[in-house]
Amino acid sequence: DTGVSQDPRHKITKRGQNVTFRCDPISEHNRLYWYRQTLGQGPEFLTYFQNEAQLEKSRLLSDRFSAERPKGSFSTLEIQRTEQGDSAMYLCASSFPSTGGDEKLFFGSGTQLSVL
Amino acid sequence: EDQVTQSPEALRLQEGESSSLNCSYTVSGLRGLFWYRQDPGKGPEFLFTLYSAGEEKEKERLKATLTKKESFLHITAPKPEDSATYLCAILFSGGYNKLIFGAGTRLAVHP
Numbered sequence: 457d458t459g460v461s462q463d464p465r466h467k468i469t470k471r472g473q474n475v476t477f478r479c480d481p482i483s484e485h486n487r488l489y490w491y492r493q494t495l496g497q498g499p500e501f502l503t504y505f506q507n508e509a510q511l512e513k514s515r516l517l518s519d520r521f522s523a524e525r526p527k528g529s530f531s532t533l534e535i536q537r538t539e540q541g542d543s544a545m546y547l548c549a550s551s552f553p554s555t556g557g558d559e560k561l562f563f564g565s566g567t568q569l570s571v572l
Numbered sequence: 573e574d575q576v577t578q579s580p581e582a583l584r585l586q587e588g589e590s591s592s593l594n595c596s597y598t599v600s601g602l603r604g605l606f607w608y609r610q611d612p613g614k615g616p617e618f619l620f621t622l623y624s625a626g627e628e629k630e631k632e633r634l635k636a637t638l639t640k641k642e643s644f645l646h647i648t649a650p651k652p653e654d655s656a657t658y659l660c661a662i663l664f665s666g667g668y669n670k671l672i673f674g675a676g677t678r679l680a681v682h683p
Contacts, residue, residue, distance in 0.1 A: 487669065496675065497676075498576075498673030498675050498676050499673050501671065512669075512670065547615050551669075560621060563608075564615050566615050568613075
């Protein structure tokens, strides 16, 4: 169990640029989640994949955000035309369904995005 | 509308001074309540899941309890290494598999 891996750890970009983050979940975990966290707040749900299918997307997520999970393995989160309000920690988590139906999420260390 | 509220926002304890953190929730159809620990610059680390009122879970100096409207995380004789942000999150019916997090309690334990 090597844990959830996220790349890069830090990203500084200028307003209006596009950025892409990558998440490698724990192998054999078929569920993958993206969350966003700002200072002093808890993580906020962005989107959820089961295998390669994107099953839910937050209503708060603008059209500038897109996520993919080709082949049901790693995932990418792209933000187009970044804005200063996009500055946050972007967290990825993965899980495998438990027999009880509600599994625990394993989080990566996140990608800290700063938009100047 | 806040669905998960944690209190206090911040807590400072002396080493060995026991205390409790509170997590209250307003949703119906709770499927599970989760406690996570988060260290600065890292992702949340799973601690406990509670499913029904009256349930308790323990791990080292931590004990989590659940009622119909709130959960408590009790910290007994804390040590400086317990300093972290403690996050509470819920899963509820109709919420699919997404966790709804509270804002967390920042705990500082001083020697």
